[in-house]
Amino acid sequence: MMDSHNQGARSTANPFKVLIAGGCYSGLAAAINLLDKCDSALDARIPVHITIVDERSGFCTPRHRLPLALSDKGYADKCWVDFADVKILQRPDVRFVHGRVQKVDPATRTATIRESASEADSTETYDYFIAATGLRRAWPIVPQSLTRKTYLLEAGRHIDAVRGSKHPVLVVGGGAVGIEMAAELKMMAPDVRVTLAHSRAKLLSAEPLPDDVKDRALELVREAGVEALMEHRLLSALPLKPEGELGHADSGYEVEFTNGHKMTASVVIEAISRSVPSTDYLPPAALDAESGLVNIRPTMQIKAAGGGGEEGVIPNADRHFAIGDLINWSGIKRCGAAMHEGRFAGLNIHQLMLQELSLASSSSSSPERDEKHVPEFQELAEIPPMIGLAVGKKGLSYGPDVGMKSGEDVLKLFFEDDLGFRIVWDYLRLGQDPVKV
Known part of the structure; x- marks a missing residue:
């Protein structure tokens, strides 16, 4: 019909x-x-x-x-x-x-x-x-901006705050985004101290991946120069200065974890999905x-x-x-x-x-x-569970058929030098001339 x-x-x-x-x-x-x-x-x-x-x-x-x-x-x-x-x-x-x-x-x-x-x-x-x-x-984890102009302002403020930090930059959350965020920050700003805090004993704890993959992720994070605090659940992050001064050399946060550990951080980045x-x-x-x-x-x-x-x-x-x-x-x-x-x-x-x-x-x-x-x-x-992860200058991959691999060659294969921008752009053919209709 x-x-x-x-x-x-x-x-x-x-x-x-x-x-x-x-x-x-x-x-x-x-x-x-x-x-x-x-x-x-x-x-x-x-x-x-x-x-x-x-x-x-x-x-x-x-x-x-x-x-x-x-x-x-x-x-x-x-x-x-x-x-x-x-x-x-x-x-x-x-x-x-x-x-x-x-x-x-x-x-x-x-x-x-x-x-x-x-x-x-x-x-x-x-x-x-x-x-x-x-x-x-x-x-x-995602920009809140809805236009390119406001997105660039949003990203720029964040980058300036990180590069002007006096105390460590704290990334909270050891999932894929937190790992990549911490490692990229350290790679792009080597003089900045970067700390990754995760509430569980292993990184990538929310993902159904073998323990050796999670253990290797932690090794790569530390090889990238990032300090990793395992079993550290964030309790509070109180500003040392009123909001609006983030990025000044003397601004930052007094951070406390549920295990009693305290630290001062210039910037706190919550990379927990929610x-x-x-x-x-x-x-x-x-x-x-x-x-x-x-x-x-x-x-x-x-x-x-x-x-x-x-x-x-x-x-x-x-x-x-x-x-x-x-x-x-x-x-x-x-x-x-x-x-x-x-x-x-x-x-x-x-x-x-x-x-x-x-x-x-x-x-x-x-x-x-x-x-x-x-x-x-x-x-x-x-x-099946599989993952590709960029950790600074090295990559980590896992698939049930091929197992785990890591190294600079893995980063090049999965992400090239731009976290996969060209791969996705070309795969979807976004820059290709349209068909005439």
Whole structure:
């Protein structure tokens, strides 16, 4: 049966409408891969219009590159790329909206969007929806700025405070971000004393990794010149001077840990995730009750929390996808997995488009075009624990099939000399000229 939501033949005047909430790794990967398939259709290009909504005005990959961006002003300038400068998506069938998706109604396939400039709400209809808004994380794990200009000011203030420090710089939290942050700060400012404090006996304690990987991470941190305080849980950090003087030579914090240890720090950087899924715009039936993450099928399509064939609780669930850090799936949250999931979402939406087009053709009076397309979906497999970590001038990697490796060659392989900026940029082809439509 023809879909009553958007009846009529598909054309440039009546394209498939795809709404993507989130313009980071996974969201951009979904858009680019979907456009690739629509552009290369054998009979004729599939008409599609993609709207990408993001609270930020540009592409910024905080967890992956922020440690270096908060250590080097030159790199900070490179780290944020406005969406207007993402060349491959500068085409008339792609629109970027600087704002936030407030609510999604799967039954009517409409979304309420609040644009940042006007703070006014608008309604957007869609044929397919992709949730790719990730997790909300505190500074400095992610920048709180929503524009490039304010981001550079935010990063610059932080860098000046670190480089002007009289006392040690304290990084709290021995997860991947804390480790990379501490090591990058020490590498970019060798004269600054950097201390990494972690509440547990081993670094990376929240990750399902072998102990030898965690032990090697600690060795690399210390080899980078960072002092590591294990089993030190932060109790308080009280300013020695009123706020606003951070960065002056005589300013800083009196820090106390729950084990009684005290120290003075010029800057305290809390690299503890405290991440909250950015999923409040989705219906509760789509979310895991405990984590707030989105329940999905291996096809990246949303499923109801109850599972077991209860997908009907969410109307049009087949047309709603979720990818990236906000999904309830196995594995450590990584940019590589996010881009992989985005690719699958784009390919699977293309399959659904082909199905709809074949159904429309078979309902016409053309007997030679009565073959119905059966979607061939890409399915996400279970993701085992794996990690790539940049620790100063050396890298650490682990995968169940290859085991653990570390050294300068590992850093070069996984991150090159810019924490992976070029690798991601080229993989997504963000600087490639767009296809003319």
